[in-house]
Amino acid sequence: MQAVVFWLIYPLLWLISILPFWLFYRVSDVVYFIVYYLVGYRKKTVTDNLKLVFPEKSSEEIIKIRKKFYAHMCDMFLENIKSISISEEELKKRFVFTNLEELRRIEKLDKSIMLMCGHYASFEWLFALQLNNLNHKAFGIYKKIRNPGFDKLINDIRRRFGAELIQNSKSTLRIAHNQKEGIRGVYAMIADQSPKSPNYKFWTDFMGKKVPFYIGSERMAKEFDMAVIYLHVDKVKRGYYKASLINIADNPTETENNQITLDYIQHLEKQIREKPELYLWTHKRWKHLGKEIPKNAIVR
Secondary structure (H helix, E strand, O other): OHHHHHHHHHHHHHHHHOOOHHHHHHHHHHHHHHHHHHHOOOHHHHHHHHHHHOOOOOHHHHHHHHHHHHHHHHHHHHHHHHOOOOOHHHHHHHEEEOOOHHHHHHHOOOOOEEEEEOOEOOOOOHHHHHHOOOOOEEEEEEOOOOOHHHHHHHHHHHHHOOOEEEEHHHHHHHHHHHHHOOOOEEEEEEOOOOOOHHHOOEEEEEOOEEEEOOOHHHHHHHHOOOEEEEEEEEEEEOOEEEEEEEEEEOOHHHOOOOHHHHHHHHHHHHHHHHOHHHEOOOOOOOOOOOOOOOOOOEEO
16 A cells, blocks of 8 residues: 555656756745645644744744744755756755865764754755765665655665665664774764653753753764764755854764763754744654653753
8 A cells, every 4th residue: 555655646746856946946835835824734833842942932923933934844845855856966056065174174084974963954955965076975864764665765866866874773783884894984863853762861951941862873973983073054045055064073982971962952052043944843852841851861
């Protein structure tokens, strides 16, 4: 049944992907109208999240941010579909890295890189990184999609541009293998995922609220002595992004425990406060708020 669903939907996705950009974004406008006004997809979650972290803002300000967010979210979703057919030249023009010299510097250290990303701006076109003549190979750590057809599609899109996806459950073993074989990689990982209950090990403030944080990125960086970079992505205008690479640690094993995660949170919070409409507010990041903190947890 899942295969049937995929093959029924895929032709439509492909047709959308080959539209010229001026028409492509008109489709996104239609999707926005349906998602925001007709379906109201997770509108309560988005509104509650915005009110929670911006208690100082008026109802009018919250609604304004909410509308901008949904418009951006629909653009980003459609841009992922555009990845089916977008050319390398077009992708490099629309997702620009401003300081690739930071990667060149770390390449000389002969280390792999943990690239800590957030649910912010655009993480769908990040694989453009591989188009910039890296000596390192680009990998994305992700959660496998339940529908095999769509999971394969996402993987095929990344492979088109030389990147590769690794399931989160297999990431440690794969990185260990690459290290043993001398393969240096840039491992992109969205680090603001909300952890499951067995991983309520580290609690800290995020946007002024105490919540558990997933520390897998820091743990792997220390285990494999990978340099750590924060991916700072900004939306320049519709369909155009620029990304800066901000150094967090060259030698993670020399940092205090959880300091890398705290630095990451600080960078992400700053971006969210500057342009809140670019954060993924449908993401239930604060769902553990108010829960009892385990006695063995670390709280910062």
